[in-house]
Amino acid sequence: MAKDLPVSPLSVPLPEMPPIAGVRLGVAAAGIRYQGRNDLTLMEFAPGTTVAGVFTRNLCPGAPVDWCRAALKSGKARALVVNAGNANVFTGKPGRDAVQASADAAAALVGCKPREVFLASTGVIGETLPHAKLTAALPGLHGQLSEGAWAEAARGIMTTDTFPKGSVRKATIGDTEVTIGGIAKGSGMVAPDMATMLCFIATDAKIPAGALQAILSKGVDASFNRTTVDSDTSTSDTVLVFATGQADHPRVPEEGGKILKDFARALNEVLLDLALQVVRDGEGAQKFIRIDVTGAKTNGSAKRIAMAIANSPLVKTAIAGEDANWGRIVMAVGKAGEPADRDLLSVGVGGVWMAKEGGVVPDYDEAPVVAHMKGREIAIAVDIGLGSGKATAWTCDLTHGYIDINGSYRS
Amino acid sequence: MAKDLPVSPLSVPLPEMPPIAGVRLGVAAAGIRYQGRNDLTLMEFAPGTTVAGVFTRNLCPGAPVDWCRAALKSGKARALVVNAGNANVFTGKPGRDAVQASADAAAALVGCKPREVFLASTGVIGETLPHAKLTAALPGLHGQLSEGAWAEAARGIMTTDTFPKGSVRKATIGDTEVTIGGIAKGSGMVAPDMATMLCFIATDAKIPAGALQAILSKGVDASFNRTTVDSDTSTSDTVLVFATGQADHPRVPEEGGKILKDFARALNEVLLDLALQVVRDGEGAQKFIRIDVTGAKTNGSAKRIAMAIANSPLVKTAIAGEDANWGRIVMAVGKAGEPADRDLLSVGVGGVWMAKEGGVVPDYDEAPVVAHMKGREIAIAVDIGLGSGKATAWTCDLTHGYIDINGSYRS
The missing domain is CATH 3.60.70.12 (L-amino peptidase D-ALA esterase/amidase)
Known part of the structure; x- marks a missing residue:
């Protein structure tokens, strides 16, 4: 806790803060x-x-x-x-x-x-x-x-x-x-x-x-x-x-x-x-992740799926490793417990659909996906294919920095 | 995945496996x-x-x-x-x-x-x-x-x-x-x-x-x-x-x-x-953690509390850092959403009650707790103080090894 941590690479400048009357x-x-x-x-x-x-x-x-x-x-x-x-x-x-x-x-x-x-x-x-x-x-x-x-x-x-x-x-x-x-x-x-x-x-x-x-x-x-x-x-x-x-x-x-x-x-x-x-400023964060879920049964269902993806350690470590591991995203959708049909699911990264309706897109262009994963801002899209419910969630990756900070907080 | 990982320090030998007729x-x-x-x-x-x-x-x-x-x-x-x-x-x-x-x-x-x-x-x-x-x-x-x-x-x-x-x-x-x-x-x-x-x-x-x-x-x-x-x-x-x-x-x-x-x-x-x-054999595990919850309203409630503690990244990283951070255990009890009263909670580590009925035990003996946290087998006890529900859960700590393994699984 006394350690000076390096400033997050995802930081944004503090805006000019004007007075608020009163x-x-x-x-x-x-x-x-x-x-x-x-x-x-x-x-x-x-x-x-x-x-x-x-x-x-x-x-x-x-x-x-x-x-x-x-x-x-x-x-x-x-x-x-x-x-x-x-x-x-x-x-x-x-x-x-x-x-x-x-x-x-x-x-x-x-x-x-x-x-x-x-x-x-x-x-x-x-x-x-x-x-x-x-x-x-x-x-x-x-x-x-x-x-x-x-x-x-x-x-x-x-x-x-x-x-x-x-x-x-x-x-x-x-x-x-x-x-x-x-x-x-x-x-x-x-x-x-x-x-x-x-x-x-x-x-x-x-x-x-x-x-x-x-x-x-x-x-x-x-x-x-x-x-x-x-x-x-x-x-x-x-x-x-x-x-x-x-x-x-x-x-x-x-x-x-x-x-x-x-x-x-x-x-x-x-x-x-x-x-x-x-x-x-997530502890140890190196990448900022936005998760857009569409096509869920309801907006509430979409939110729960988006948060299940956002909370998955396996998704977050894959992104830390710059691996567009959509299999782990599918896993996280399944663990959310919300209505979902494996064979209707689509998963995209950085604007490229890697999987559609339950299977890999055979000839998707991998180059922009690889380039996207090397960046600081990661966009994940999941379409459930069942309805019109949608939601967005945000998280960061899970890195060695998180372990460093939380494994020695009081020492 | 192709990497040879070091054998978990928590491993146990494979027993003699006799034939099973049929x-x-x-x-x-x-x-x-x-x-x-x-x-x-x-x-x-x-x-x-x-x-x-x-x-x-x-x-x-x-x-x-x-x-x-x-x-x-x-x-x-x-x-x-x-x-x-x-x-x-x-x-x-x-x-x-x-x-x-x-x-x-x-x-x-x-x-x-x-x-x-x-x-x-x-x-x-x-x-x-x-x-x-x-x-x-x-x-x-x-x-x-x-x-x-x-x-x-x-x-x-x-x-x-x-x-x-x-x-x-x-x-x-x-x-x-x-x-x-x-x-x-x-x-x-x-x-x-x-x-x-x-x-x-x-x-x-x-x-x-x-x-x-x-x-x-x-x-x-x-x-x-x-x-x-x-x-x-x-x-x-x-x-x-x-x-x-x-x-x-x-x-x-x-x-x-x-x-x-x-x-x-x-x-x-x-x-x-x-x-x-x-x-x-948890990925990256260095410590084996047993969590005993007693005094919950029901056995089911005790199980959910025990699993909330077992799943908390902050508890698991604290244990990786050999820090008996009972504050994080209290946090995990609270996030379980089960009946609990902060002022009745007790938390112990390695057989020593560090907190009882909502406050630090003023003169608890820290030496055996510190020694226990340095070991491979960690025992956490939580008494909710409300009923007779009990449950046990098991997990491992969250370490750099987990990030290493899961941040490069496919590469």
């Missing part, structure tokens, strides 16, 4: 686990900020996830505290005490209720969070908050990430332009259903919490829930969206509706952009 | 894919032999699996033909033709119906089986069959296996001793629910096919279905048991019953022994 943020080095780097991030939101969230489905979540689920009920947020280096998971009562102390300390600085403070922690599991270090660093950090520290925050929340992840989109509500900006961290243990460890998005739009939650839940299903690195499910996965209400647009009704159509489009783009950046 | 067998080099080694195995069974089988749940199975499922309906067997190097999977009509031609050729030699010939193929997927090579080698092979070639057969069915796998037990039916002997191959892609690629067992007992099937199905659920290497599911997994009826014991009723109690015990031992040998 958000002030900053980072500090609290010495929670790492030395000599920022590990504590604080955001303060304007009064009236609403919040929506989606969390891990892991049934043994960390204490911060429990806290956020409870805090989410009011739909109101004034602060976010994120630490890296310790996940505060499986820490019993000391873990709950750490969460309460952190929320109390931030609430006192911001001048809000503790339940309006949201918390997230990632890092080692099972060690008590040294929250005294965290609360000791908060006052100084609070004194330095600014609107411009998004890039620093994107770096401050990293653990085994090799590059910071951010995304920005503009949208219109009525005729008013609003901004959506977000950061994420995560590089492994990001599946099956919540594919980033942490993702925080803010917008200056004014959106009732219920409407925001509906859009977020749908957007996560189409982004983070379609990506996987290693099939493991973090105990800390958290996506939070904060709407500060500073933009001067027509009033959005409680139930949302069509006035939010463009906002939803833009939020979905931010979510997918960040989810794919997490895959690009 | 079985004659042999091996030959048919040149199907490998050069200079035996890749074709033939067994001939005495008239009256009954058969039971369990096959992969993969929905895109190989042509030989389809053939065996159909052949099994009569409950009668006279021959078994096994080739290594080509799985005859996703090969369309040429694959079905290859199966028919192989069965016809063996049936002509043995003097039986083609439907009394059982077939199994493993190796590369998606390439047409060159069955002319197979049928050309069969007559010479048939002329050399003997009762004593079990060890050669155990080697002849290997693909990426690094050691041959066999198991023998004695049982009594009435007062008569019978013998059960079996061989298996498989070293990866052995989960979730049929954990060997191929397993062939023979006995001189005389057991009606229905009774044999009932015992086998139950035995597979307690052995091969409790083991995993990489969570992938082969398209060729096959377990077949042949009962030649040569032993002179009291008649077994159609429905089996208590007269088969000791036989079932011995068959279960053979199945578990072979299943664990397959795990010991």
